[in-house]
Amino acid sequence: MEKKSKMEWHGRFRGRGLRFTIPRRLILETLSSTIDHLSAEEIYIRVHRKYPNVGLTTVYRTLDLLERMGIISRFQFGDGRSRFELVQSSTKAGHHHHLVCTSCKQVIDYDDFVEEEVELLKKVEKALAKKHGFEINGHVIQFYGVCNNCQKQP
Amino acid sequence: MEKKSKMEWHGRFRGRGLRFTIPRRLILETLSSTIDHLSAEEIYIRVHRKYPNVGLTTVYRTLDLLERMGIISRFQFGDGRSRFELVQSSTKAGHHHHLVCTSCKQVIDYDDFVEEEVELLKKVEKALAKKHGFEINGHVIQFYGVCNNCQKQP
DNA sequence: ATTCTATTGAAAATGGTTTTCATTATTAAT
DNA sequence: ATTAATAATGAAAACCATTTTCAATAGAAT
Known part of the structure; x- marks a missing residue:
């Protein structure tokens, strides 16, 4: 299951000429392993704990990308920041x-x-x-x- | 209709110990006279044209108030700003x-x-x-x- | 008209997000 | 494996919608 979705993801990136980098994998794994609606900063903190040289900028960029790829959904609940979850x-x-x-x-x-x-x-x-x-x-x-x-x- | 809703509004404000001021009236009239989903700044521009000494701050404050009073609805369409319409x-x-x-x-x-x-x-x-x-x-x-x-x- | 205090405008501060740009890392070709 | 080409990154600065601060103003009851 871990392996499977990892390969799936890799394929979706390569199919578009995109690279499946460490930050991208970590962000996807973070979103996979929770039912919460995380904000960009919350994702950044969790990723950063495991791999400290990932920047907040990259998190924002990756989230935009994943949304455009249709892999995650963005929600606005009214607290002034976007929140994300894997598309169901x-x-x-x-x-x-x-x-x-x-x-x-x-x-x-x-x-x-x-x-x-x-x-x-x-x-x-x-x-x-x-x-x-x-x-x-x-x-x-x-x-x-x-x-x-x-x-x-x- | 104009007069009627003006009095209605006035009553709703006074009923809560709030004042029905010129900026508040103008903002409500602006929202009444369009079917568009205006942003705070768009409302500010329209109000400002008729009554130049109304500040953007007041527009924001008034929109918050009107939302809390249940008179207007706030929507987020994903362009980074809130948009408003009279409650239907x-x-x-x-x-x-x-x-x-x-x-x-x-x-x-x-x-x-x-x-x-x-x-x-x-x-x-x-x-x-x-x-x-x-x-x-x-x-x-x-x-x-x-x-x-x-x-x-x- | 006067008093009380809600409301206001201007400027500064805030905070999430985006842009810039030099550096790094992934991939395909060698 | 090396290398060349370029996608991706991180840090800092910029951006921009919104909020806060605070002294001045203006409704509304008396």
Whole structure:
């Protein structure tokens, strides 16, 4: 599994004439080994612990690249920074949507109704793609609210 | 309609011990008179044209306030700045969702399937609110893709 | 008109992200 | 393996949307 995805990744890079470097591998491994929604800086810190001569700049550049390659998704939850996770294709297990507390910024992944949501979204996506000539390759569903804990403390 | 909403707004401010000042009125009028998703700076420019001694700081502060009051919604389409529109309650006409071109950043409002979407979302919202103890007060549905025009030019 | 205090504008500070540029490292060819 | 070509990197500086600070101003109740 480790090996397999490593080779998969390597192939996706080489296929585009890109190099599968150490920083790129470490960033992908970091994202693979957590369910959290990490920010660029959080990824930098974790990568940096294992391999101290990786710079924050490279993390930003790599995240942009991975997003353009369709390997990771970028989310904005309202705390002023982008957060990233490995793409969970909406047709596969693991795909989820987000519930965000606008007060403490915590994010809960939910998948309770994702099948239903995705089913509808696929229909909408198809219609919108046709109507507006778009090539659609992603979606976001997010609920915003105030979590249990934040409701108590004013 | 102009007068009516002006009085309505005035009431909502006074009800919270807030003042309905000239900058606040102008910002609300600006948002009322467009269907665009304006950024803080775009709002500032428009307000500034009519009333040059309104500062950008005040625009930011007012937008934060209006969002907290539930009068406007903030969206992040990925171009690095927040964009705002008057709240269109999901139960009322005018409510729409967004289709975003990740290349040129254009945003298309669509309402083709919004009734269906909102119906499902209400069900999900209720379940999530109960399950996680959230008080949910908003949602985002966005599709991301590449528009007709951007597909042509590499 | 006066008082109280919410609100404001200007300037400075903040903080996430991007750019610049000289250096390094990966790959394909030798 | 070496080498040549160039993709990728790190550090520092630049960038830019947003926030903070603070003294001055202006709503609203009296």
